[in-house]
Amino acid sequence: MTTYTSPASQDLFTAINLRLSFMKAVALYKATHHQPIEDPLREEIVLNKAKAEAIEKGLNPEQLESFFKAQIAVAKAIQYRHRADWLSLPSSSLPRDLQNDIHPTLITLGSSITEHIADYIRENRALTSSDFDAFNQTITTKHVTDRDKQLLFMALVAIKNND
Numbered sequence: 001m002t003t004y005t006s007p008a009s010q011d012l013f014t015a016i017n018l019r020l021s022f023m024k025a026v027a028l029y030k031a032t033h034h035q036p037i038e039d040p041l042r043e044e045i046v047l048n049k050a051k052a053e054a055i056e057k058g059l060n061p062e063q064l065e066s067f068f069k070a071q072i073a074v075a076k077a078i079q080y081r082h083r084a085d086w087l088s089l090p091s092s093s094l095p096r097d098l099q100n101d102i103h104p105t106l107i108t109l110g111s112s113i114t115e116h117i118a119d120y121i122r123e124n125r126a127l128t129s130s131d132f133d134a135f136n137q138t139i140t141t142k143h144v145t146d147r148d149k150q151l152l153f154m155a156l157v158a159i160k161n162n163d
């Protein structure tokens with residue numbers, strides 16, 4: 001069934017999916033360079049940036065941080081699943097550079113996600129469960145499970161306009 005979605009929430013869901021779609025490339029870089037998937041220092045940078053931008057955009061920083069923590073959890077789960085696949089069938093792709101190529105892109109996408117959330121919340125106060133169908137249809141990245149989608153969506157719905 002196709003459901004009506006406002007352009008603002010559609011743009012937000014598309015940006016979230018795009019961020020998730022980069023995790024295969026992140027996983028490939030780390031697998032090639034024998035690096036662990038979890039990078040706590042990098043997570044700190046991503047979360048601090050999200051909190052600073054939340055304040056700039058008038059969002060609650062703790063609520064936005066919780067959503068970014070959910071995105072990071074799902075990002076790591078996608079990477080583990082790709083890495084498991086490559087144990088039986090190694091990837092033949094060439095890795096993109098993590099520091100100079102993928103990381104700057106992820107930071108830009110994170111800012112764009114925060115901006116879309118702020119735009120949506122300003123107009124509509126909060127997402128509701130009726131937006132889940134559109135979210136579910138838009139998150140098409142491989143290795144994102146139904147549980148992952150629920151985790152992300154619950155964290156999104158918890159972001160409110162407190163004005």
Ligand SMILES: C=C(O[C@@H]1C=C(C(=O)O)C=C[C@H]1O)C(=O)O
Nearest residue numbers: 026037038039042043046072075
């Ligand atoms: C995406 C990465 O992998 C993990 C997920 C992160 C994220 O979603 O921002 C950050 C650090 C890592 O724990 C990365 O290392 O950049």
